[in-house]
Amino acid sequence: MKLTPIFLFFIIFLSEAQWERSELKDSGINPEKFSEFVQYVFEQTEQKRTNALVVIHKGKLIFEQYARGFHPESKFRLWSISKTISALIFARAIKEGLIGLDEPVASFFPKVSEQMGKIKVRDLMNMSSGIEFEENYINPMASSTIKMLYGREGMDITSYLTSLPMQSPPGEVFRYSSGDTNFLMALLRERLKQKISLEAYQNYPWTSFFQPLQIEATFETDSTGLFIGSSYVYMSARDLAKVGELLLRQGRFNEEEFIPREFIEFMSTLSPGMKNAAPSSGSHHESYGAQIWLNQIFTKTDGQSYGPYIPSAPESLIIGRGYAGQGLYMFPHKSLIVIRLAHDKKRVMNWQKFGELILNSFEDIP
Amino acid sequence: MKYLSLLFFLFIFLTEIFIHAELPENVASYYAKEFCSCFFVLEREEEFCHKEHASVVPRIGFELNLEEKKVTSGLFHQISYQYTGPQLGCRRIID
Numbered sequence: 423m424k425l426t427p428i429f430l431f432f433i434i435f436l437s438e439a440q441w442e443r444s445e446l447k448d449s450g451i452n453p454e455k456f457s458e459f460v461q462y463v464f465e466q467t468e469q470k471r472t473n474a475l476v477v478i479h480k481g482k483l484i485f486e487q488y489a490r491g492f493h494p495e496s497k498f499r500l501w502s503i504s505k506t507i508s509a510l511i512f513a514r515a516i517k518e519g520l521i522g523l524d525e526p527v528a529s530f531f532p533k534v535s536e537q538m539g540k541i542k543v544r545d546l547m548n549m550s551s552g553i554e555f556e557e558n559y560i561n562p563m564a565s566s567t568i569k570m571l572y573g574r575e576g577m578d579i580t581s582y583l584t585s586l587p588m589q590s591p592p593g594e595v596f597r598y599s600s601g602d603t604n605f606l607m608a609l610l611r612e613r614l615k616q617k618i619s620l621e622a623y624q625n626y627p628w629t630s631f632f633q634p635l636q637i638e639a640t641f642e643t644d645s646t647g648l649f650i651g652s653s654y655v656y657m658s659a660r661d662l663a664k665v666g667e668l669l670l671r672q673g674r675f676n677e678e679e680f681i682p683r684e685f686i687e688f689m690s691t692l693s694p695g696m697k698n699a700a701p702s703s704g705s706h707h708e709s710y711g712a713q714i715w716l717n718q719i720f721t722k723t724d725g726q727s728y729g730p731y732i733p734s735a736p737e738s739l740i741i742g743r744g745y746a747g748q749g750l751y752m753f754p755h756k757s758l759i760v761i762r763l764a765h766d767k768k769r770v771m772n773w774q775k776f777g778e779l780i781l782n783s784f785e786d787i788p
Numbered sequence: 789m790k791y792l793s794l795l796f797f798l799f800i801f802l803t804e805i806f807i808h809a810e811l812p813e814n815v816a817s818y819y820a821k822e823f824c825s826c827f828f829v830l831e832r833e834e835e836f837c838h839k840e841h842a843s844v845v846p847r848i849g850f851e852l853n854l855e856e857k858k859v860t861s862g863l864f865h866q867i868s869y870q871y872t873g874p875q876l877g878c879r880r881i882i883d
Contacts (some may be wrong), residue, residue: 497830562814572817573810577880628875640829642877656829656877765840 440636441660444482449787451484456783462775463762464489470747471765474498474659477780478759481667486659490765497640497656498763501744505603506689507631507665508651509547509713512606513673513685514630521613523547523688527605530612534584541592543609546602547688547712550695554589555601559745567600571653577645580608596695596710600652603713607651620647635668635675637661653745659761666752666759669714669740689714690740696720707731715741732777739777747771756784809865815845816862817880820869824859824878827852828871 446453463475464487473492477485486494500507515521521543528539541551558565566586569575575582583605589597614623622629624647632639638661642654668674669689673681689712696709699722707729709716717730717739730737735753742750747766752759760780764771819841826837838847851860857871858881868881 491832491836499825499830562811568814568818572814572821574813576817577882638874640874640877642825642829643879645880645882654825654877656825767844 441478441483441663442481444479444484446484449479449482449484451479452783452786455779455785456485459776459779459783460485460487462779463771466770469766469768469770471767472747472762472771473765474761474763476659476663476759476761478663478667479784480757483660483663488659492763494660495658497638497658498662499744499746499748500655500657500662500742500763501653501746501748502600503662503742503744503748503750504651504653504655505600505713506669506742506750507655508603508607508649509689510665510668510681511627511631511651512547512610513681515610515613515626516685517679517682518630520617521610525609527609530609531584535588537588537591538584541605543606544688544712545593545695546606546609548593548596548693548695549598549602549710549713550593550596550693551599551602551605552588552590552592552595552597553583553599553601553605554587555583555597555599557598557600567652570601570604571650579604579644579648579650580611580646583608594695595698595700596693597700598710603652604648604650607649611648623647634680635661635664637664659763662750662761662763663759665742666750666761670752670754670757670759688712690716690738692716692718692720697723711740715743717741732774734774734778734781749773749776751777751780753781756781756787758784812862813865813867816848816865817867818845819847819850820859820861820867821878821880823850823852823861824869824871827859828857829874829877 460475464472471490473488473490475487523544525543526539527534527541545551556564556566558567562568570579570582583601611623614626627641627649637657640656641649643649668680669686672683673679673686691711693710693712708731709718709720709729717732717735718737719727719729721727732739736755738754740752747764747769749762822841823837826832826840827834849861849863849866858868860866860868869878870881871878
């Protein structure tokens with residue numbers, strides 16, 4: 423087939439995926455330090471298994487590198503970065519007036535237990551629902567996550583989650599839970615079914631979020647069609663950078679408010695339940711907002727202070743993180759987005775060193 | 789005596805597997821699901837996808853049906869996932 427100039431234009435346009443490029447040397451970055459950072463990310467290929475590294479600075483693509491057969495158009499597993507994306511899709515429904523942060527679960531599922539009925543949307547966002555859910559990837563017999571993603575329970579996640587007992591009162595204890603994110607997806611389905619149609623829910627991630635942002639995404643569901651918001655969003659690294667840019671711009675896209683600014687502020691505010699964080703919820707130094715990790719110092723009720731997770735970075739850093747070493751790092755003070763995608767199951771990447779090395783290369787830039 | 793205890797252990801182990809089928813079923817489900825997404829959603833080569841997931845759980849009773857875009861895994865408890873398209877990816881088939 424002979425390629426006409428118009429056809430060629432479309433190929434180039436699509437492959438560039440709408441990112442304006444800027445040369446590294448024009449960004450004012452220290453090249454030696456940046457090269458040290460890149461080398462660190464890709465070294466120990468067999469252990470670290472880094473698949474992609476993308477860096478966006480001041481809204482421009484300044485660097486990208488791929489490995490292990492992946493390329494700019496490849497889709498990647500985002501694992502728990504899906505949670506951040508699911509929250510943003512949910513926020514579109516808030517913006518449209520379909521759903522509110524303070525609505526209780528009982529207004530969606532009137533038949534659940536009295537205590538479960540009192541859980542508010544904001545509690546689920548803050549990973550503080552109080553539902554007993556074992557987020558565990560090691561012991562398959564005890565893990566609620568494995569049951570939800572791969573077990574018979576996962577064929578109808580809504581029934582599974584609504585059948586679980588409560589462990590603590592809603593809103594009081596932070597307990598990282600993939601169940602809480604999928605519960606949000608169940609609420610979204612109920613509300614769209616009530617107010618529009620089931621079909622509206624099935625198309626909602628695309629009509630409300632992916633298509634306006636020109637993101638080509640896959641979003642997998644359970645056997646009933648419930649979006650598995652905790653884990654199963656797939657997209658290219660360049661498209662993921664658009665999500666990062668949306669967060670850096672406080673929810674603005676094309677000079678318009680795409681996600682309510684107050685919602686972005688809510689996401690990056692410490693989850694109130696962090697003061698009572700359950701011991702199993704991540705390392706002691708990780709702080710959480712609403713479906714996103716933070717870099718803040720926080721104090722627990724025992725009087726001890728924890729954090730920040732990345733000591734070399736300011737508290738404004740927000741992080742999307744996923745299983746096997748997925749990282750979407752957003753540094754508002756440098757207008758910088760750094761994405762690392764991998765199959766790093768042994769957790770070889772030292773994220774503190776990652777943060778330190780990237781910030782070292784930007785230290786001369788105000 | 790040594791063989792008797794080994795046989796007894798094997799009997800207990802197999803009884804556990806057949807009565808509490810959850811573990812082998814979840815292992816099969818993991819392999820079928822993650823292979824399906826790797827092969828059809830990420831569009832990676834068959835060998836690559838096996839290598840990525842066989843390191844986590846064993847590859848047992850695996851079958852890739854290209855015509856139906858279906859992936860099956862498991863010996864006694866077979867689980868299948870089907871690729872539904874670029875938007876919704878892989879979904880478990882109700883047995």
